[in-house]
Amino acid sequence: IIGVISAVLIFGSLVECRVPSGSKLNNFDYTAINCRKHSAILTDFGAVGDGKTLNTKAFNSAITKLSQYANDGGALLIVPPGKWLTGSFNLTSHFTLFLQKDAVILGSQDEADWPELPV
Template sequence: MHLLSKSSITTTPFLLLIFFFYFSSISSASYSETCSGIVPFRQRADTISITDFGGVGDGKTLNTKAFRAAIYRIQHLKRRGGTVLYVPPGVFLTESFNLTSHMTLYLAAGAVIKATQRLRNWPLIAPLPSYGRGRELPGGRYISFIHGDGVRDVIIT
């Protein structure tokens, strides 16, 4: 005696699939919270463009002065709500630069911030006591490409 007929064997996977999709849609509908719901996105009061400071997105021109000047402006504007630094489409070659508080670094679709490969342009900073240079090897460490020390309210998108 066979417990399963041929039709029940072919129907069972189909019913399981319907059951799965039905209950997964119910559970996903009840959980609609996202990161943007947890941490509200801050709208910035002002927007400046890296091109306003001489930035060129050709992949060859070094844009370090433009990034540093734009961030210096944001730091000293101290606009209520902060400022957006807009990077338009293109490849912007630069050395390391420091972010400041209350800013958004906004890269448009097709925008790339590319690090220069010349090591002499990368400053050494004090080592962290927890790993790498400073613990096992004497000396400092290279600063991160896009750096922020003691900053708050910073968005990179």
């Protein structure tokens, strides 16, 4: 029963959000707990969703860029359809990582792509 109540409270507080026109994803709609004031798409940072190209630098660049908006409504990083190979990256507060339908994040099998990250 507690799980059902929690689900109702969480899903009952979801809102419809829209990425504003003028971006590459004109009027892109998504459902979230909080709408984000700023947004970007992973490919803006050089990512390639072919399942072979390592995209760790693109994820890190996007997160670093978007984290500057933490005190201004937060930010949304949209991961478009594709297979996005990556090593480790840190997410930040007031940040939404949104995977579109058919977007898959693949973890690199190379141990060198998984350095210990600062806490």
